[in-house]
Amino acid sequence: MDLAIDIGGTKTFVATFDEESLVPHEIFQFLTESHRGFEDFLRRLTETGKKLLVGDQPNLWCISTAGVVDDDGNVLWSPNLGWKNLPLKQAVSRFFGDKGFVENDCNAAAYAEAWVRGSKNLAYVTVSTGIGMGLVLEGKVYRGSHYAAGEIGHTIVDEEGPVCSCGRKGCLQAISSGRGLENLIQSITGERLRCEDIFERARTGLEPYFQVVFRGAKVLARFLTNIVDALDIEVLVLGGGLTRNEFYRNVLVEYVQRNYYATPSKKISVELPQVQPNPGAVGVLLLSRQRFGGTV
Numbered sequence: 121m122d123l124a125i126d127i128g129g130t131k132t133f134v135a136t137f138d139e140e141s142l143v144p145h146e147i148f149q150f151l152t153e154s155h156r157g158f159e160d161f162l163r164r165l166t167e168t169g170k171k172l173l174v175g176d177q178p179n180l181w182c183i184s185t186a187g188v189v190d191d192d193g194n195v196l197w198s199p200n201l202g203w204k205n206l207p208l209k210q211a212v213s214r215f216f217g218d219k220g221f222v223e224n225d226c227n228a229a230a231y232a233e234a235w236v237r238g239s240k241n242l243a244y245v246t247v248s249t250g251i252g253m254g255l256v257l258e259g260k261v262y263r264g265s266h267y268a269a270g271e272i273g274h275t276i277v278d279e280e281g282p283v284c285s286c287g288r289k290g291c292l293q294a295i296s297s298g299r300g301l302e303n304l305i306q307s308i309t310g311e312r313l314r315c316e317d318i319f320e321r322a323r324t325g326l327e328p329y330f331q332v333v334f335r336g337a338k339v340l341a342r343f344l345t346n347i348v349d350a351l352d353i354e355v356l357v358l359g360g361g362l363t364r365n366e367f368y369r370n371v372l373v374e375y376v377q378r379n380y381y382a383t384p385s386k387k388i389s390v391e392l393p394q395v396q397p398n399p400g401a402v403g404v405l406l407l408s409r410q411r412f413g414g415t416v
């Protein structure tokens with residue numbers, strides 16, 4: 121059995137796969153609760169893995185996780201999980217052996233979505249509490265010089281914009297993400313609403329909800345259009361909870377389709393994720409099988 125794990129800010133997904141399959145044999149999810157400390161998380165993770173493996177060692181194991189991950193499987197920086205310079209691969213190897221691989225979750229998801237479509241140049245953006253991106257360029261995951269390619273949440277898109285959690289002004293995340301929209305509405309109306317409720321009011325045209333959501337989606341759309349043009353991307357995949365909202369997604373898709381720079385024969389497809397049940401876990405499984413010479 122292969123063991124694939126996806127560590128998210130809220131939930132951790134653990135699944136076993138038969139060695140040539142991309143359909144999970146068995147799945148278990150638990151709350152990440154990283155505030156309980158890494159040792160506590162590691163204990164819950166490895167106990168879950170062992171239960172699914174029924175006491176056997178995995179053929180290989182792999183993890184997709186939020187955060188900046190280096191070639192040795194260290195999580196250099198993950199504000200969502202509160203991890204810094206954490207030797208994740210080394211820690212998990214103690215339980216499941218040396219045949220392991222760790223990758224950033226957006227990179228892994230991008231790879232899975234590119235693989236399933238046979239696409240060479242694809243961007244996977246995830247919009248939820250924060251905003252992240254994974255890139256596949258020329259058929260390969262693009263990690264950048266500091267393993268931080270695709271860390272777009274804190275790129276400044278409006279110098280006069282709202283103050284961000286990082287202390288700077290006008291980050292993409294402060295204007296377009298779930299947390300950003302909630303904060304903006306609170307600063308205008310004084311009420312703390314959940315993102316779903318803000319979307320519901322925006323959908324009916326009610327102000328200031330409509331303007332805040334419309335602007336958030338448009339600012340992100342403009343940013344993504346620039347990425348798609350700069351890198352000549354063919355498929356843009358919209359992941360994360362916010363893009364499941366029709367109003368928000370429609371603003372994004374329409375803006376990109378109307379505004380990308382249309383050179384002759386250029387066509388851009390904006391799509392929802394296709395890989396089930398977890399693009400990050402499936403992507404890192406594909407990457408690790410290639411690394412260790414398995415069948416994909």
Ligand SMILES: [Zn+2]
Pocket residue numbers: 273274275284285286287288291293
């Ligand atoms: Zn920021």
